[in-house]
Amino acid sequence: MKLTQSQIQDLYDFTRRHFVEHYDVQTELVDHLANGIEQQWAVDPNIPFQEALQAEFSKFGVFGFHDVISEKTKAMEKRYWKILWSFYKTYFKLPRILMLIIMTLVVYTSMGVLTYESKGYFISFLFLGVMSVIFVKAIKNRKRLKNNSKKWLMEDMILNHGTSLAFVNLGLQVCINPMILKEVVLHPIGAFVMAFLLTAMVLLFYVMVYVIPPRTEEFLIKTYPEYKMG
Template sequence: MNKLTEEQIQELYTFTHDHFVYHFDLQTELVDHLANGIEVLLLQHPNLSFNEALQMEFKKFGVFGFQEVVEERRKALNKKYLKIIFNFYKAYFTIPKIMLTVILTILLYTTLSSFTPNYQHSIIMVLYLSFFAIAFIRLTKYNTILKKKKHKWMLEEILLTQMGLFSLFQLPIHILNMPVEIESSHFLGLMSFFNVSIIILFYVMVFQIPSKAEDLLEKTYPEYKMTKTL
């Protein structure tokens, strides 16, 4: 079977983009499908031109073109990528990291127990506001970098959304850290563990996962290296 040329493959990428498929990972799956179909058609009908075979193959997608297929693949990739992100979280929490969580919890508990509830709340607020500011800067930088890239990648946009949601998630957490009148060491210990866990999750989400996602995209899509700027 005659393989398509590199120039024809690039034409297929342009064709998918012109038909409203903007994520490069989704484009790649469609290009592979189109290329295989076109190669079969050209083998069966040698007199067909590349463009004629492309139009014949495109008609198989129906009146809505790539819309239905893209929606199905988007859902599948979204599910796949969210599972990958969850696995990144699991991989991070090894025994040393669990021990670090315990140590940080004890340190925070010891610090907070030296102050009244009002001061405890202020300390937690300062802690969260500091991390919220870092998250905002990181989120803005990441968003700017993605906008400059020639190709859009669905995994990166999912990460951007997750980072934004995680930052917003911190706001209602402040309610849980409101000072209480009952001085309970159990409550203070639980609050310390909860806050340390959130901060560690924040670190993993904002700093660790984006770099791991880049490695994943490089291994899955060799073309990613050409568009990498982060």
Template sequence: MKLTLEEIQQLYKFTKAHFVEHYDLQTELVDHLGNGIEEQWNANPDMPFHTALQYEFKKFGVFGFHDVIRDKTKAMEKRYWKILFQFIKDYFKLPKIFMLLILTATVFTLITLLPEGYKGYFIAVTFLFLMVIVFVKSLQNKKGLKKKNRKWLLEDMIMNHTNSLAFLNLGLQICINPFILESLAEYPIGSLLVSFFLVVLMLLFYIMVYIIPPMTEDLLIKTYPEYKMG
């Protein structure tokens, strides 16, 4: 026996009712549940659909789909960072690397020209400026996102990752205490390291909020073949 279209739709509703929001993960679970139900029907054709469904659902354990959601999120997280660092690697190749070197030299010059006691404030203001730009652009990206009936895990990561608490916390700590990097910037090699760090951070934020979001649809098509049909 095979599942009917109506029963497949019931499986989608079932996964959504059990806190599976993303369509790609719903589809994976529906396929898994559907195969299990059909195997049960092969052994017992008279078993009701909902009985077979509850039997298959119990196989996921006490926490239901929680472990599946967690594992899928981790896997997609790795994919997101792989995409991000692929873009970053391009900036460490010719000719883009010249831009990084020029920016690093510019920031280094500004830091070394500043009098003692002001270097930390310059670094803090730079961080604050970056955070404001990232926050504003992130809101614009979310606002410009077309309303869709289906949510995709990778899409949510692309749109939400710029609000990473790790980045925001780092920026806030430096803004609150501008002398965190002051002592390091007192020495030429320290100033160079701080300058390079700031430039790489700028590059990271630039790629996260300006480069990847406009490419979201292409990335989704590559990740989910069924996305075109959605």
């Protein structure tokens, strides 16, 4: 005895009511629930659908779908960071490493011509300015999620990570005391290291917000075969 399309839709609705918002996770749970219900019906076809559903749901324990969601999120996080790193490391190879070096030298040289009192403020405001532009772009990327009828875990990570991490770093930079930075960049080696780290961090967020999001559909098709059919 097989589930009807109406009953399968009821299973999707059931997962949403139990705080499963991503379609790919919903689908995995629906398949699991459906198989369990059909196995029950193979033994006793008179078991009501809702009773069979509750019996299957009870197997997930007191926390319901929480553990499944957590496991899927961790797995997708690893996949996302692997994708991010694969793109980011290209900036440390020719010819893009030349851009990284040039940007570092520009920041380093700029700090060199500033007065002692201005160095820390220059770094703070430069980083805040660049990150503000990236943050605005990340917000625009995030709006794409609101226009989709289905939410996919990978898509959510791609379009949300740039926003969340940029926001955190903006807050950190506001909290950093420019006078402390000024002491760090007082020495040439400290100034160069600071310039390199600043440039590398900006490039990381650039990749997160400008490079990966336009290729979201490509990553979704590779991750979910059913995405292309949808």
